[in-house]
Amino acid sequence: MKTHLQEYITMLRVEENVSSKTIEAYETDLRRYLDYIHDTEGISLIKNIKQSHIRAYVKILSDMLLAPSSIARLIASVRSYHQFLCREKILTENPSLSIDTPRLKKKLPTILSQKEIDEIISVIPMGS
Numbered sequence: 001m002k003t004h005l006q007e008y009i010t011m012l013r014v015e016e017n018v019s020s021k022t023i024e025a026y027e028t029d030l031r032r033y034l035d036y037i038h039d040t041e042g043i044s045l046i047k048n049i050k051q052s053h054i055r056a057y058v059k060i061l062s063d064m065l066l067a068p069s070s071i072a073r074l075i076a077s078v079r080s081y082h083q084f085l086c087r088e089k090i091l092t093e094n095p096s097l098s099i100d101t102p103r104l105k106k107k108l109p110t111i112l113s114q115k116e117i118d119e120i121i122s123v124i125p126m127g128s
Helices: 002-014 020-039 051-063 068-087 114-122
Strands: none
Touching: 002 020, 002 068, 020 051, 020 068, 051 068
């Protein structure tokens, strides 16, 4: 399974011209994923990975109390890897297609108080 990982990393580096930090993150994410698939699920052939295995992996990540943004990034890495495997005809079906990412919280913007607005306005020259 890790043979294909090296092919994927090479493709990111050469064809996609991805930054070294992104490559490092994807490689770490995918090694973690493939270790889980092999060690926990007992799967040694990439073609034997099913949606249920990926869902179980996502559940493990959630149980580890990782931030939703971290889980979303890990899922994105797995999806991208499986897309590559399908494009290269290593897999005939992509088991990661219907895996949902966690909802990310949206932060509300901070706003200025009336006093801060008045202070800004007070420093604007009146003749301009």
